[in-house]
Amino acid sequence: MVEYDPLEAPEPEEWLRIDEAERIRLALDYHRRARVRLPNEKLHAVLHVVIENQIALGDDIPVQNTAQRLMAEGHDRYEAIHCIASVLTEFIHDLMGNPGSSTKSNQAYLAALQQLTAEALARSLIILDRRALQHDVSQPGKLFNAEDENSHSKPIAAADRRTTAVPPLACPRPDGV
Numbered sequence: 001m002v003e004y005d006p007l008e009a010p011e012p013e014e015w016l017r018i019d020e021a022e023r024i025r026l027a028l029d030y031h032r033r034a035r036v037r038l039p040n041e042k043l044h045a046v047l048h049v050v051i052e053n054q055i056a057l058g059d060d061i062p063v064q065n066t067a068q069r070l071m072a073e074g075h076d077r078y079e080a081i082h083c084i085a086s087v088l089t090e091f092i093h094d095l096m097g098n099p100g101s102s103t104k105s106n107q108a109y110l111a112a113l114q115q116l117t118a119e120a121l122a123r124s125l126i127i128l129d130r131r132a133l134q135h136d137v138s139q140p141g142k143l144f145n146a147e148d149e150n151s152h153s154k155p156i157a158a159a160d161r162r163t164t165a166v167p168p169l170a171c172p173r174p175d176g177v
Contacts, residue, residue, distance in 0.1 A: 004030045006048060006078040012056035023049045047085040054084075066113040073118030087112050 001014055004026035015023070027045035031038060038044045054063035063084060070080035091109040095101065 001026065003033075004048075006030065006052075006081050007076060009055070009077065010052065012058065015052060015056045020049070023052070027052075047089065048081060050088065051081045051084050062110055062113045066116055070116065070118055075118055083116060084113065087116060 001010060001018060004010065004023075006027075018026075024042070024045050027048040028041060030048075031041060031045065051063065051067075054061055055067055056064075058064055066084055067077065067080040070083060071077060075083070088109065091105050091112070094108075095105050098105075
């Protein structure tokens with residue numbers, strides 16, 4: 001595999017044959033080519049790789065089905081990967097606080113994936129697309145064009161987004177999980 005593109009599913013067998021460090025490099029390279037600035041690009045790439053690894057496992061766990069369901073509901077593959085990664089990071093955070101709960105957390109993660117839908121996402125989140133919005137943390141909920149230094153006071157419409165930066169992954173855990 002020469003390049004990674006999260007919008008195109010890699011062939012599972014080929015993906016899993018690649019060394020883990022090479023997979024991370026491929027994910028890093030994708031985001032650099034797309035000119036996406038990230039607060040922690042290595043962590044972001046690792047999360048892409050973890051989710052791609054889980055998708056490549058097929059029916060062994062519900063990640064592939066979750067990604068397919070989110071795409072059937074209108075999200076592109078890149079957004080689906082981010083949503084799944086956001087659920088995963090929440091459970092990783094929970095595990096770090098409660099190290100003895102790994103089995104319970106694994107079951108809760110898999111259950112959360114089965115309940116993750118575009119409708120649940122739409123109720124509680126605006127998906128920030130790969131065209132890369134920059135989020136001004138000093139003004140929660142306001143988006144601005146990072147190429148314009150004065151734009152922090154001018155929220156921009158979706159049609160006017162330019163590739164500059166994306167905020168950290170963010171998708172809600174489905175209700176009841």
